Amino acid sequence: MRRALALCLLPALAAPAAGCELALLLAVDVSGSVDGREYAVQMQGLAEGLRDGVVTEALVKAEAAVALMQWTGASRQELSIGWTRIERPEDVEALAARIGALPRVWTEYSTAIGQAMTFGMGVFDQAPACRRRVMDISSDGRSNEGTEPAEIRPGMDSLAIIVNALVIRGEDAELPDYFARNVMTGANAFVVTAESYDEYPERMRRKLRRETERPVSALPAGTIPARFEP
Template identity: 50%
Template sequence: MKRVCTHLRWIGLGMGLAVSAGSLAQACDLALVLAVDVSGSVDPQEYRIQMDGLAEALRDGIVAEALVDAQAWLTLVQWTGSSRQQTSISWAQMTTFDAVEAFAERVTQEPLLWRNYSTAIGEALHYSLASFDDIPDCRRKVIDVSGDGSSNEGLSPRDMHAALNAEKVTVNAVVIETDGEDLTGYFWENVITGEGAFVMTANGFADYPDRIRRKLQRETVRQLSDLDKGHLDLR
């Protein structure tokens, strides 16, 4: 009888380990807020370029596979002036390639919410930070900001850095240079923060689709080893 009980305990332990391993396999590695600038400097055609470019970036094989492997959570936020930030697509977990495709398809269908308002980057960061409370905790939390201008209303983006760092949230950016201003330098100094934070520059809206694809590749495959990354063109 003692031998049978011992055997059953080993079976129970083995089942417990299997359940634990399965839970770890399903754990979220990445929560990603896609925060898109829709301020007055972004016309409907430029907005469409952003949305279609973002959708195609999500469909990129490297990005889609990394999102599924990470069991990532995604949400899409449109933002402009101080009182205008809104979740266009609620948090969804990328458990399968079909889930990634469904999210990408929704991105292509989202209408432009506002026109002719200011640029409140700090307010967009504040709104995006609060949104992480709506999902289970993930190992990495990232806000992906796209913008074509410096902040000119509301909270300074730098004023949000302490709160973001306290929650271990990384802010990366795609900067759309359109008028000769050193917007890339501004985002490096004032907007991005957190471990490994970076800025990627698009030279005009036409360059945005390629830049956002490369940016998402770099964000989503960070869990790979440096050797693995060396085989990817993420410049």
């Protein structure tokens, strides 16, 4: 009897542990404050950031799932690239190529960060079961329409969704602090600052490196650590 039971259990014990370490949702601001050149810089910066050798290796090792949404005003959010599993470097290259060629959906609407976060929660409902869930928001402005993002943070925390941000500061010196206190949330969450869109690609590359690394320790949800300055 024991031998038969052992034989029944053997396949389960021998099977490799399969699973996704990271579900990463890239949320790109396409509001009216972003011109055509700046949109292109964002998409190419994302594509090249994913192609970074360290990022690619981390995504493959994590068996990650990556998706991309575009967002602007209160009723305008779109999942432009659905959840894409990363199992080989070739998967990263294919995803980067799609992002680099992705057409812009909107050009002239407001900045509704709270609605983007709410939409992102729905996108995660369709994500593979992953140990970490991260929403990566990039933007050059404060929310000026719809629900305040600070009101959405508890919902993100309840679903264990980490929200990081890449902020293009421009002329708003306090913009990174605004994102740190109203948008960023979750264990080990952080904000990266680019002074202008010209700095965006390098800051995004470094941000993706940090995002794809498995965190060594965790902070309580809602904690605001020091802003990450590359």
